[in-house]
Amino acid sequence: ISRERCDFGKGFYMGTSELQAKGLVVDDSEPYFYTLKLNIKDIPRNRILFLSGKEWIYNVLVNRKKSKKFNTLSVASDILEEQKKYDLIVGPIADDQMAEAFRQFNRGFISDTALEDCLNYVDYGYQFVAKTDYACNCIDIITESEILSNEIEGLRKYINERHIKEEDFVSEIASHHRNDGLF
Numbered sequence: 001i002s003r004e005r006c007d008f009g010k011g012f013y014m015g016t017s018e019l020q021a022k023g024l025v026v027d028d029s030e031p032y033f034y035t036l037k038l039n040i041k042d043i044p045r046n047r048i049l050f051l052s053g054k055e056w057i058y059n060v061l062v063n064r065k066k067s068k069k070f071n072t073l074s075v076a077s078d079i080l081e082e083q084k085k086y087d088l089i090v091g092p093i094a095d096d097q098m099a100e101a102f103r104q105f106n107r108g109f110i111s112d113t114a115l116e117d118c119l120n121y122v123d124y125g126y127q128f129v130a131k132t133d134y135a136c137n138c139i140d141i142i143t144e145s146e147i148l149s150n151e152i153e154g155l156r157k158y159i160n161e162r163h164i165k166e167e168d169f170v171s172e173i174a175s176h177h178r179n180d181g182l183f
Contacts, residue, residue, distance in 0.1 A: 008051075008089040008129045009063045009080075012136050014038060015093050016125035019158055022147055026155045031147040038128055039138040043087050051091035057115050059083070060094065060102070067106045087135040093124035095162075101170045110174040111181025117173045 002010050014036055015021050025031040040048070051059055061070045062079045070076055083089065101118040104110045110118075130136045147155070 005064050006129075007060045007063060007091065007094060007127065008131070009083065011089070011129040011131045012139070014128045014130070014139070016127075017093060019155070020093060020095065020124045022151075022155050023159045026147065026152055026159070031152070033145050033147055034141055035143040037140040037142050038088075038130075039140065040088070040128075042138045043135060047085070047087040049083065049086040049089045051089065053116055054112055056091045056119065057112055059089075059091070064102065066102050069106075083131070087130070087132045089129045089131060090126060092119055093122075093127045094119065095122055095124055098122055101173075104170055104174065105183075108183050110170065111177050111183050113181025114174045114177035115181075117177065118170055121169050121173065 002013060004010055006013065018033070022031070022033050025033070058070075058075070059079055061067050062076045065071055098118060101110065101115055105112065105115045130139060
């Protein structure tokens with residue numbers, strides 16, 4: 001029941017970064033944090049898609065639907081068809097700064113190589129996305145806890161500090177890749 005335009009399409013999203021996950025829900029009216037156990041060994045290896053680098057970029061471009069030109073290419077429909085073969089998709093976590101990097105890529109200001117470097121710079125860990133009921137049935141909830149007001153302020157401070165640090169990284173990385181990669 002997730003939004004349609006997430007990194008890997010609709011699915012149940014889990015991540016390895018506690019701070020990043022809590023940051024996503026910090027402004028909810030009653031934010032909760034769940035610790036989960038993904039019984040990945042119960043999912044056949046050929047039903048798990050591991051993404052990184054440019055393959056990750058192209059999958060995110062297709063699912064977020066932020067690039068009209070890219071989504072008209074046959075490779076885009078091929079990627080969506082390929083994803084249907086998997087119960088679980090695993091890849092790096094992006095954040096709001098990656099959204100800015102994708103905007104710059106769509107405008108032709110940065111290359112796919114620069115976009116890949118932006119992803120490596122963000123380094124929020126990995127996301128695991130259960131795409132099917134089968135994969136969702138391989139998840140156990142270990143703990144459930146409300147995020148309390150005293151923790152919320154610390155999370156907001158962390159998010160703000162992270163955004164300040166990352167403010168100019170897209171242009172810095174773009175300047176290193178002016179003559180390489182695809183636009």
